[in-house]
Amino acid sequence: MLRTGEFELKNFIDTPSLILDIDIFKANVKEMLSICSQNGVSLQPHAKTHRTPELGLLQQELGCDGLCVAKVGEAEGFAKAGIKKITVAYPILGSNKVERARLLAKSIDLTLAVDSLVGAESIGEVFDQHSQVCPVLLIIDSGLGRDGVRPEDAPALAKAINAVRGIKVVGVMTHEGVVYGAPDRESMITSARDTSGMMVSVAEAIKKAGVDISRVSMGASASARVAPTVQGVNQVRPGIFAFNDLGQIALGNATYETCAVRVLSTVVSRPTPDTAVIDAGSKSLSADLLPAKEHRGQYPGHGLIVGKLGWIVERLSEEHGMLKWQGEGSPKDLNIGEQIQIIPNHVCTVFSSLNESVVITQGEVVDRWRTFAPGASR
Template sequence: MTTDVHPQVDASGPFAVRADLETPNLLLDLDVLERNLDEMAGRCHQYQVGLRPDARTHRVPQLARAQLDRGADGVSVAKLGEAEVLAAAGVSRMTVAYPLVGTDKAQRALRLAQRCELTVGADSAAGARTLGEVFAAAGRLLDVLLIVDSGAGRYGVDPVQAARVAWDIAELPGVRLTGVLTYEGSVRDAVDQADLTARGRAVAGAMVEAAEAIRSAGLTLSTISLAASASARTVVAEPGVTEIRPGAYAFNDVGQIALGNATVATCAVRVLATVVSHPEPHRACIDAGWASLGSGGLPAMADRSVFGGTGLLVGLPGWQIEQLCAEFGWLRWVGAGPPTALDVGQRVQIIPDHVSMAFAGSAEVTAVRGGEVESVWSTMGPGASR
């Protein structure tokens, strides 16, 4: 890597922030955030596709409200605990986009469904039955989306088995099958932009085909829901897709830059850190580690000569974060020529590789606009992960 700015990394500088902010600190620029929200909501409106963002990315009720205020139809989450916190904050439409299993979860879901419009995911009749029994006993119906594995290999039924499993779920008391959903994480394995687009279209096509097979078997489905910021701008335009659930798009991160979906200027989140040690010209230490920056692999098409560290140091070409421990990070000079100077006490800003991990490691986020702190919001505590 040289000190020249790489084409994938624009020359946008750090956010303007007050000098008295403590570090490490998770910063959110509200102007950038709102432009990102408006851009995705505009795409969904153009193609008449629903937008139900993944609030698990940020786990901040105020940000879920901002997404709803700027065009989202609802939000999606990973856990009931997240949904419960958001319902308490007034969010009225939610999808728990992961399998819920067990009477304990069913009873919580029943209480939650009395406070909001709730949809949950299921990928087996056995799992859905544990929910349906509780809802049927209460004289209620729970809306369920069949989770389909579109290549990520995490959970979900094989597309060729979708119609059979859909019927098994639809016949259960207490549940109403309303559609299919997937997380197309496999698109992150794309090797270039053309491959990324092709993979997104292939997943959309496979999901539409699975839905048509279910409809041909005699069931009515209204929802075909896909979720990945990596491919959101592709799948939103694919015929048959009715909803997308991206998360990182609102903030962006190094992964989204590497995929060509973002630039430094469209990244709304930075981790503010302080240089606390500079023992040699070519190395330094900051007070932010993986507890603040998070961790997580970059997409396959990321240029490792540009994104080879852990997070992107803004406005410091030639410097990379070489290594992280829980509370500290080690910087190393990898540019051409002698290192550019850093000072002990200097503030630096880092775009995280994976923005959801940065939110997960932070107790609060500092929302700034025009260099001034507008709000400080708490993120959900560990209990929301249940």
Template structure:
């Protein structure tokens, strides 16, 4: 890691950064974060929709507590390891939005349900059966949401098959089917704001209609849950939706900027990095590579020309993070005319393409307010991905 002892002064888009921070470093502006949390909580309150933020975005217990304190009625996670760590930190209501398959996962879920109010997603009778057997063996019921494919083509049953699968799951011992859920990741392919709205409404319609078909088949469902930050501001107002599970909304990133959901000013995070090499005017390297940023590009190719690369270099128009190796971000000049100057040792701030990968890569976040460090929070440790 590289240390620069010079303070960095804020501009409208640059964070005020205290001297002495090592790089690479994930900075979180608490004022911006709190505004983002309040905005989404307010939308959910307005439309009487539950908010269960996806905490796999950050994996930080203190941030989950802030979300709960500011309007969330629980959190969502991807893996049991995440759920176990958050339960140990005192979170009492969680959804594991990931198919749990196998006896080992089922037994861990039983132990977890002794510490929190647990809901899990399932998209197969086989997976739900193993869970139900483990819970029935101890005389308990596990709340299950049927995962529905709303267009992404990843997990989830086809809407046409949902009623039959729902009945098969509902009849299993140890299981209580309480609703349907989806991750409408297909909306990230939107080319513009109008396309994003259309895709979001279509995804919501698929899941609401699927829930209606299951109810018509004779089952009672209370929850219709959708789960993407890209679509959250649209689907929260769609009739029939009862819950949303966005994660990135709290921080925002370049993917959300490209979709029109955020601006640089509403991005609560920056990766602070240092220029460590500048051998020619048109190229340089920073000390943040794929281990910091991950390799994710922008979700929609329609935005690559406008934003491109592996993150937005704030306040450095014309410079692009053109390539990543493990420990290097390869800066290349892509602007008109001669390159604007950089200096070795200069600190730069980057809005990442995908903020989830930065939390995972760096393993901690530096919380700042008014240019002063308030705290450094680690992400949950080894085992979180199991």
């Protein structure tokens, strides 16, 4: 008998494993494509979430406008698989990486990202030597405090970068990760609108500085349903939305039914009545807690054990997940040898750690898809 939120599994699957319901995945992609289409916005999923050739090709076939990736190695892998349009949304430096990107740009529609004149010059030098021009997006820091330039510095820097031989600034992009820290859905929506509006204003300021750009690109699943509705935004690059995870459920963007993944694990020990140990540790589950501390009260620990209300994944070591009973009364049944399904806090790291998804449809295992080799991180 299935418990609330569990996938039906008609085949035995060894653990720990990442289970992917491909029908839910397709429905999630189609839903986001519909939102984007209604608002005249292109959808370019961030494929660093899954790093899986088959999933990238499926997203392209469903109608996505190419893929976004984090590293040149990922771009090479997806291009080899047949993806025709790719954005590397990460500042790349070094003649080796730039040369690899230049060669890739000869066969696909490739856009790179920069946030410094030094970075732009390193790209432009290599491309210009071969009479090529590289389209680039200027990365804007929208509050996360990671890479990117301050909004007020963007017009002058865009103008300087656009003057570099071998470079053409075509737009601005950001990862509005600050939205994940919103304490509630209303605050999340407000933050997403404000951040999107700020990016549109930055783009207008760059145009006034004399740089003719056309792309305003937002990049977070947390805000992906809001950003397309902001006039002036014309591209979104979310990644998690296609799968969803506990972070998206906490934000109100997803439900059990729209979460396409579960980590399957086995109970291997019951040291005390109110504790248990599973075979999914930090190498299988994300060590991340939910970004907003306000969500951790409702969703504590390292993932949600579906159908086992009262049990939480309290701690992780590399190969062990330590479960703790926090429900009312005495601990409910949890037996050694029992398999449990967990919705991870952060699905990206689960793909990266387990390196394989067990693909199911209507409960039947239909395939196993591997992620790229570690070299794709370069």
